[in-house]
Amino acid sequence: MDSRDAIFERVRSAIGRKLGQKPLPPPEPLLRVSAKTVEQRLARFRAALEALGGTVTLVPNFASARQAVETLVDGQSFVASPHPFLAQCGIAGMPYANPEELRNACATAGVGITSAYCLLAQTGTIVLRATPQEPRLISLLPPVHIAVVPQDRLLTNLDEMLSMIPRPVDDSSAMVLVTGPSRTGDIEQFLVRGVHGPGHVHVVIVGG
Amino acid sequence: MSAPDPAIRTTLADANLQLAIYTNTGRFKDNRSKAVSPETLPEYQDLRTRAAEIKQHTLDFLDVYLLQLEAAVNANGGKVIWAQTGEEAADFVLQLAKEKGANVIVKSKSMTSEEIHLNERLIHHELDAVETDLGEYILQLAGQRPYHIVAPAIHMTRHDVADIFEEKLGVAHDTVIENQAMTARRVLREKFLQAGIGITGANFLLADSGAVVIVENEGNARLSHSAPKIHIAIAGIEKLIPRMRDLAVFLDLLGRSASGQPLTSYTSIVSGPRRAGELDGPEEFYIVLLDAGRTKLLADVEKRESLRCIRCAACLNTCPVYRKIGGHNYPWVYSGPIGKVITPQFKGNEKDPWLPFASSLCGACAEVCPVKIDLPGILLKLRHEAKPDPKDTRVFGLWSWLMRRPAMYSLAAKIGLSWLGRQPNGWLNKVPWPANSPSGPLTAWLSERDFPAPPPKPFRELWVERKVKERKK
Numbered sequence: 001m002d003s004r005d006a007i008f009e010r011v012r013s014a015i016g017r018k019l020g021q022k023p024l025p026p027p028e029p030l031l032r033v034s035a036k037t038v039e040q041r042l043a044r045f046r047a048a049l050e051a052l053g054g055t056v057t058l059v060p061n062f063a064s065a066r067q068a069v070e071t072l073v074d075g076q077s078f079v080a081s082p083h084p085f086l087a088q089c090g091i092a093g094m095p096y097a098n099p100e101e102l103r104n105a106c107a108t109a110g111v112g113i114t115s116a117y118c119l120l121a122q123t124g125t126i127v128l129r130a131t132p133q134e135p136r137l138i139s140l141l142p143p144v145h146i147a148v149v150p151q152d153r154l155l156t157n158l159d160e161m162l163s164m165i166p167r168p169v170d171d172s173s174a175m176v177l178v179t180g181p182s183r184t185g186d187i188e189q190f191l192v193r194g195v196h197g198p199g200h201v202h203v204v205i206v207g208g
Numbered sequence: 209m210s211a212p213d214p215a216i217r218t219t220l221a222d223a224n225l226q227l228a229i230y231t232n233t234g235r236f237k238d239n240r241s242k243a244v245s246p247e248t249l250p251e252y253q254d255l256r257t258r259a260a261e262i263k264q265h266t267l268d269f270l271d272v273y274l275l276q277l278e279a280a281v282n283a284n285g286g287k288v289i290w291a292q293t294g295e296e297a298a299d300f301v302l303q304l305a306k307e308k309g310a311n312v313i314v315k316s317k318s319m320t321s322e323e324i325h326l327n328e329r330l331i332h333h334e335l336d337a338v339e340t341d342l343g344e345y346i347l348q349l350a351g352q353r354p355y356h357i358v359a360p361a362i363h364m365t366r367h368d369v370a371d372i373f374e375e376k377l378g379v380a381h382d383t384v385i386e387n388q389a390m391t392a393r394r395v396l397r398e399k400f401l402q403a404g405i406g407i408t409g410a411n412f413l414l415a416d417s418g419a420v421v422i423v424e425n426e427g428n429a430r431l432s433h434s435a436p437k438i439h440i441a442i443a444g445i446e447k448l449i450p451r452m453r454d455l456a457v458f459l460d461l462l463g464r465s466a467s468g469q470p471l472t473s474y475t476s477i478v479s480g481p482r483r484a485g486e487l488d489g490p491e492e493f494y495i496v497l498l499d500a501g502r503t504k505l506l507a508d509v510e511k512r513e514s515l516r517c518i519r520c521a522a523c524l525n526t527c528p529v530y531r532k533i534g535g536h537n538y539p540w541v542y543s544g545p546i547g548k549v550i551t552p553q554f555k556g557n558e559k560d561p562w563l564p565f566a567s568s569l570c571g572a573c574a575e576v577c578p579v580k581i582d583l584p585g586i587l588l589k590l591r592h593e594a595k596p597d598p599k600d601t602r603v604f605g606l607w608s609w610l611m612r613r614p615a616m617y618s619l620a621a622k623i624g625l626s627w628l629g630r631q632p633n634g635w636l637n638k639v640p641w642p643a644n645s646p647s648g649p650l651t652a653w654l655s656e657r658d659f660p661a662p663p664p665k666p667f668r669e670l671w672v673e674r675k676v677k678e679r680k681k
Contacts, residue, residue, distance in 0.1 A: 011271050026451070030255060103401075130482070166453050169452065173479060175477045179470075182426055184342045184343075187364070188385065189359070
């Protein structure tokens with residue numbers, strides 16, 4: 001008997017179940033979704049992310065989004081996701097011919113610019129989903145991360161996202177909830193930002 | 209049943225260490241209280257109850273969820289590796305590393321991998337296996353095991369770190385914590401970019417999505433599962449929860465219970481190797497599912513709930529025993545109340561028989577447990593199962609013999625009372641001859657506390673006197 005069968009046999013004998021026996025339905029998770037206005041969500045998102053050391057810039061249109069990003073990039077080298085929303089804002093990354101090229105660009109750039117799957121107001125969270133338009137390393141290797149996100153993607157909380165899309169990773173290899181900058185308190189619980197991931201997180205929310 | 213003394217005495221006598229343990233656990237404890245207070249999270253108790261129910265349900269029907277997980281992982285293009293023992297899990301990693309020529313292996317914090325001594329095994333085979341969580345990295349350089357489930361280097365100061373970095377990395381002695389963190393970033397970034405394999409643990413496994421959930425603050429877990437060509441997640445079979453939606457309950461409890469954070473900086477939900485068109489992410493994805501004693505716990509209906517643990521360490525931070533003796537005086541990698549509860553179940557109760565007894569059963573741990581494990585209740589059960597100490601058996605044997613002979617008992621009580629010597633303040637605080645040997649159990653007990661003396665007249669005498677008086681009336 002291989003390890004798989006051995007473990008299954010031990011599990012079934014431990015809990016007294018037979019192969020193919022139907023389980024009871026699992027208890028429902030408590031999804032807490034309350035209707036919040038856009039203004040409430042914006043205020044909450046800003047308060048939550050700023051408390052963690054991030055910044056939030058609210059802009060009315062694509063052109064001002066591009067301007068806000070330019071100010072934040074401040075002349076540093078940057079990489080940007082090949083994301084249609086960034087293209088709409090006129091924020092174009094270099095096209096990457098292959099994974100190696102992308103990886104090297106991320107390893108040396110000062111700033112990584114992405115869009116996001118959605119934002120969660122309650123916790124100040126940026127939700128990123130790995131897709132061909134949103135590579136993983138752009139928001140991870142550079143010391144600064146800027147996310148440019150349309151305002152209609154600002155949700156109240158994780159519960160709201162999960163109640164709309166219960167299995168958001170079915171067509172992606174990874175989803176990451178980014179809540180503020182990278183941080184550590186491993187030495188004397190002294191807070192240091194940017195220990196492995198970006199130490200600076202900026203969100204530009206594009207209204208209208 | 210007493211604990212091995214010398215090591216614990218050393219910890220108790222180390223004033224710096226005592227302060228470090230006390231203040232660090234204290235801060236976690238305070239942050240947790242604030243984060244789950246009725247003002248901050250009014251639904252906290254409902255969430256705890258639901259989390260306990262979902263975890264218990266998953267364990268009770270674990271075969272179904274394991275099958276679901278396996279099917280979903282396969283559908284995502286990943287592979288599940290089943291390991292009955294720690295060696296089997298380590299062997300898989302070792303073989304894969306050799307096959308793929310991966311000499312550098314980056315690892316993010318995982319208690320399960322500590323449990324099976326994965327690093328030692330890999331390093332023994334001349335692989336460069338590097339811990340990447342800052343605390344774990346410091347400990348790896350220092351050759352120590354984690355002091356705490358969540359904050360592994362809780363017992364070290366910036367001065368210790370400066371010494372270790374100077375000695376092991378050859379950098380200048382620097383006690384500025386920011387600089388120390390940036391040194392680690394620089395050194396480890398190189399490793400991330402060279403590594404052929406990234407190893408992570410799993411806080412949860414999602415049966416419906418075939419995904420691994422990893423909760424962290426530093427970004428080293430993200431780097432471990434994103435940068436190398438191969439990602440291996442190692443997890444015990446008890447880590448399953450049925451659906452991604454259940455995270456709405458568990459993520460609200462884990463960060464808050466551990467450090468008071470509503471959400472940690474990064475929560476990764478990894479569901480396989482890179483898909484078509486994705487430019488990065490691993491090309492191969494494995495989940496190693498580990499038994500290594502878990503099915504034994506699962507079979508014990510009364511204590512099965514100890515497998516609900518989500519390793520938040522809230523029970524450590526609140527435990528009066530952990531807060532004095534620290535993490536290294538527990539015999540296994542899991543310390544504190546949860547360590548006391550699972551170590552005897554994994555390793556056998558005979559190995560460290562004192563463990564379930566090193567508790568005042570105050571119940572603080574059960575009160576803060578986000579999945580409502582009855583930790584003191586299980587400790588009591590473990591005590592019942594323990595092989596009785598022959599000394600205890602003799603004492604209680606005599607006691608029971610006396611109790612069955614009322615006249616003898618009353619006489620013994622009289623003699624005993626006059627021998628004990630009641631102090632004027634109504635307390636017993638010294639041990640009379642001949643039981644007063646400095647190493648005797650009574651001396652040890654009374655050296656730290658006083659005992660309320662029995663009243664001068666026992667109840668049975670008062671009762672008789674009252675009967676006599678009533679008859680006279």
